[in-house]
Amino acid sequence: MLVACLSGCQPAGETRFQGYVEGEPVLVAAQQNGQLTSLAVQRGDAIQTGMPLFSQDQAVEAASVSQAKAQLAQTQAQLSNLATGKRPPEIAAIEAQLKDAEARRKLSVEQLARQQALVAKGFVSAESLDQVRTQLARDQAGVAQMRAQLATARLPGRADERAGAQAQVSASQAALEQSTIKLEQKSQRAPVSGQVQDIFYRAGEWAAAGQPVVSLLPAENIKVRFFVPETRLGALRAGQTVGIHCDGCEAPVPAVIRFISASAEYTPPVLYSEKNRHRLVYLVEAWPQPKDAARLHPGQPVGVSLNVSGQ
Template sequence: MLYPSITLAPMNILFKRRYSLVPHLLAGCLLAGCQPAPPQHFQGYAEGEAVRVAAQQSGVLTSLAVQRGDTVQSGTALFSLEHAQEAAALAQTTAQLQQAQAQAANLDTGKRAPEIAVIDAQIASARARQHLSQTQLVRQQALQARGFISAEALDQARTQLTSDTAQLHELEAQRSSARLPGRPDERRALAAQIDAARALLAQNQVRLAQKSQTAPVSGPVDDTYYRVGEWVAAGQPVLSILPPANIKLRFFVPEMRLAALHAGASVYISCDGCGAPIAATVRFIAQQAEYTPPVLYSENNRHRLVYMVEAWPAPKDATRLHPGQPVSVTLR
């Protein structure tokens, strides 16, 4: 069957005219900058940086005063580990310090009064013997002059007097020495011993204090990692606290809107159930960009290039947010 060619001519002309406009439309689109309209809202989520509270010493967990979800204030007792050994060491060093201090006091005051009284009695006895020896010597001299005794007997009397006089002087010297404080070398040695005992006492006090921990910040208990009776290694967190000041927002800004942001800029956050918008301050803008799918670097796709931005709300407003909660961010 033959069809007249005249019926196809208008359709061919129409087809050519319609599709001949495509290059012109594309060119006009490129000249006008056919890019997506800059977004006014950015999607993100809330994130919390919890404070993990650990024990500096290892041991068995004996008490856990808080549970997950409890709100604590700074200084609240949180947990404690068994500390019998640390308490015994503290008692030992306390006694050692007291002993060294008592020895130093003894050196500073000399001998006690009863000890000095004993020496005084010995001096009195020695003085009496000296007096007796002196009297006997005078008698022996008189007898020897008359020829009743030998010279040897006189020498013995003189020797006895000399011996008794020397013993008296020795006891008097002992009494003077007993009233003096300890020698400088002994006193310095005891002072060093006292300093060492104090340092060891302070060390044991710290060790005992580290067995119990208090809350370093205020906020809700985010999680607990051990139960009473379990062994806790030194440095391992027992629980974590999420203070409102540590709740921040993370959102992603396209490359075309990055110039509108800077550290210190204000943004507004809205979320489901948050009520009125929440003001936040930008503190961090990532230096490295990332792509949203599809990962294709080209001039036409650079609107997919985004930068992560972090902003912090005021602590009083941060209590309205929950980590992981999606939010919508608007530039001020």
């Protein structure tokens, strides 16, 4: 309020305005409940994107991943079993039974031929011939049955069974992916490059899901907020470049205006008259380039001039 009031009391012709540096931190939170087992950064560290920040206890999530892998292997084996038919030893047993049935049929054929010759010579009755013919029919039916069983044994499972098994495999894969994601969420890495501004939990403490653990400040999130009197507001526009002056800075830091408030802020109780308009101040935000933002620090008081060179 003091900064705003002082800005409001500046003469109308003043080209340098008072303000301060502000940062918009990135809060990296725990995505799962758990105890912090490691903290890889300290306050003030400069880090790059992808560097590890902290980890939580992973025992439960690791066990879930192992369980999901075992379930996936089981469903894949079941699908493979339905796709290949019966096992080779089972097929070999059916083939042996088929050979036995074919041998019995061959014997019945030979017996029928002999009985027909004997009946023709009148040595045996026609009833004996009928019995042999009946036995041959049985043996032929046995051969047909074993051939059908062998063909069925070589076929894969029914289409509905295979579709159900494939659905189980897909469900197991999804469960494994979900468990893997939860395991990965127990270790957080830096989403952006910047400086560690603050740490809210230490190793050994319990961090709930959604609670920030580390605060990062990227250079591109550093901005300057300054206040302009109503009499100079018309000289500003979004996209305009201004100069930031700070103690110890050898040259002004260029920054681009991105935001101009549509209403007066922190104004003293004044009458809205032409005589007192210069006391109204408006908030303006300007953003320096990331390479220049390293020269500024959040909370630092600065001066802002409309002339980038500061002349």
